[in-house]
Amino acid sequence: MTDAASPRHVPNRLQSPAARLLKSWEVLLLAVAVAIFIANSLASPYFLNAWNLSDATFNFTEKAMIAFAMALLIISGEIDLSVASIIALASTAMGAAVQMGAGTPELVVIGIVTGLLCGAFNGVLVTGLGLPSIVVTIGTMSLFRGISYIVLGDQAYRGYPSGFSYFGQGYVWWVISFEFVLFAVLAVIYGVLLHKTNFGRMVYAIGNNATGAAFSGIKVARVKFILFLLTGLMSGIAAICLTSRLGSTRPSIAFGWELEVVTMVVLGGVSILGGSGTIPGVVIAAFVMGLVTFGLGLLNVPGIVMSIFIGLLLIGVIALPRLWQKWRP
């Protein structure tokens, strides 16, 4: 008997769904989140406390709301770096309205409308004039926050009505904050929108091949405009929550958040080049970033040192898989 009769080994190239899931980015990220959770509970005796954990969610809920819309925008091949400046402008508009005696319902409307208007402005410049979104939103990032600086200078708006504080400080039930519920609801809405609707498929199609998408009948400009509108809307909602939580408005509010939002999206497995990514990934990434910031905060690590970790995280999660592919035997 020669060994020719023994069955030739055929590599199983078609993996089972379970194996694919196990190797997916989301599961890897979930493992990281669990590891950070365990590390945190070992490192600080104050970590495993329902109220502390509830406080920790405020580190990411507002940013994550924007990250959902940003994920869709980045999947479609565009980017919006002006989100933090939209927060500043929306918050300034609400503060100005308070000085004129606006109540809570008016403030909510003003915050949302300001966000939508800013998003529409970005959207018109990018889709209407065909300009590159990265430069346009670097410009509007300066412009929107610049308007806040013109209005406020070194001053601050205070005196928000007491009912307004619910959005950022209220609790729905026990330790479950209003913001966290809003975050969860929005996660579901965006998850369904991206993964279960025609609109979501269009977003992927545009991100993979915008010309191909146009020739298959997708109104590329309109979809992208809606995505900018959604990002503006989310920034407006985040502005309501953040302003309500802080109880005051300065022009420097939410400074640098665009970086953290983009980091969250990229960490969640969304390709910065467009075309791929999932909402569950972004949700887990939000928890990872929230846990890292909160854990380091409990260890008295200053905010700016935390930003080193965020930067390393951003580069690390993209570099490691590429290094792995390069040097794999």
Place this chain on the structure above:
Amino acid sequence: MTAFLKSREAILLGAIAVLLALIASRFPAFVEPSNLARVFTDTSPLIILALGQTVVILTRCIDLSVAANLALTGMVCAMLNAAMPGVPVAAILLLAVAMGAVMGAINGVMVWKLSIPPIVVTLGTMTIYRGLIFVISDGAWVNAHEMSPAFTGFPRFDILGLPMLAWIAILVAALFFVMIARTPLGRAFYAVGGNPGAAVYTGIDVGRTQFMAFVISGALAGLTGYLWVARYSVAYVDIAGGFELEVVAACVIGGISIAGGAGTILGTILGALFLGIVKNALPVVNISPFWQMAISGTAIIVAVAFNARSSRSKGRIILKSAEGHA
């Protein structure tokens, strides 16, 4: 000659002339030579950084870490000077350029060897470099009295009525004119940005060229780091915060296409001067400096809209007509 008159540079030059004329009609003191020299000196750091950014953008990349690089190098130079006042300025200059180049090379290697999108790399290194300043300085300031006179005196050293800082900007600009027009590397920047595929076939290593652009941008940021700290005689974590946006703005206003491969050195210099004049004129014409941010934002948007109009790709037109015939 007529080609020049229609060019972006001529339009910018005209815009600057109109701007100066408007200011001069109300405040003639602003256009006195001594004041213009002051404005130019004040704009020199922006010019130097914008030139470095220009080659990066030419190769279809972007470097958002320049301001953080500047601040970190500046802090290291200031701390070195405070600890060892005896170290000569020449050594500090060398250190600043080398340190900046290394930080640029870190960006470049990740873009070249790992093909990570430049915006992600430099957004990340921007926060890392900025955070490192806090780590090495513990959040403390290095103040004027801790710096040696030679250290703070160098950028202000007067030659023929202009301080050293301005001369360095002029020297860097001159080197860039030569490099862009007369060296293989300078032409490679355009080739890589204009058509990376074709650049490969002509024997240009695209990744390596982008790497070189990042090293140049980083080295200039490092050089400016020392000059900045010495000129203002103070170093702290937040110096030049947000300056990277002004640098990109100067390039975009100067007609450097964010899509790569198009733009001139003269354009960048004029773009930087335009922003510098606006910045210096605001307090003179009694407008709050808080307007600065919104004005540069508007300038970026107007400039990029202008860039796009002048460089509509012909490929798109062919597609549209084919669509019409079908």
